[in-house]
Amino acid sequence: MSARSTRIRALSLYKDLHRLGRDYPDPSYDFHGRMRTLFEKNRNLTDKDEIENALKLGEYIKKETLALYSLRKYRYLKRMYPNSMSDPS
Known part of the structure; x- marks a missing residue:
């Protein structure tokens, strides 16, 4: 892999x-x-x-x-529905 394609991959990431x-x-x-530091x-x-390995x-x-x-x-979607919907009784 060339240095140019590695650079493009790194910039894209x-x-x-x-x-x-x-x-x-x-x-x-x-x-x-933290990302910038890495x-x-x-x-x-x-x-x-x-x-x-770094990529x-x-x-x-x-x-x-x-x-x-x-x-x-x-988790947000689950909180939107009442608990009684999951109880089949």
Whole structure:
């Protein structure tokens, strides 16, 4: 994989995480600050394996954040319906 395509993947991942961080439920966590720190820490990586591992970690964080948002959405929907609907008696 070329350096250019790796750079494009990294920028795309950064943009996706930045968009996801806008809706992060806990404002005291500082999602954007932590994300930026991680990207800056890995800025000078040169080994292809290390770069690939860092990108995989970023993708994992992205998937976990999306899962967190899905759970939040379904918990909200569950609260909207009364408990008696789940009781078949």
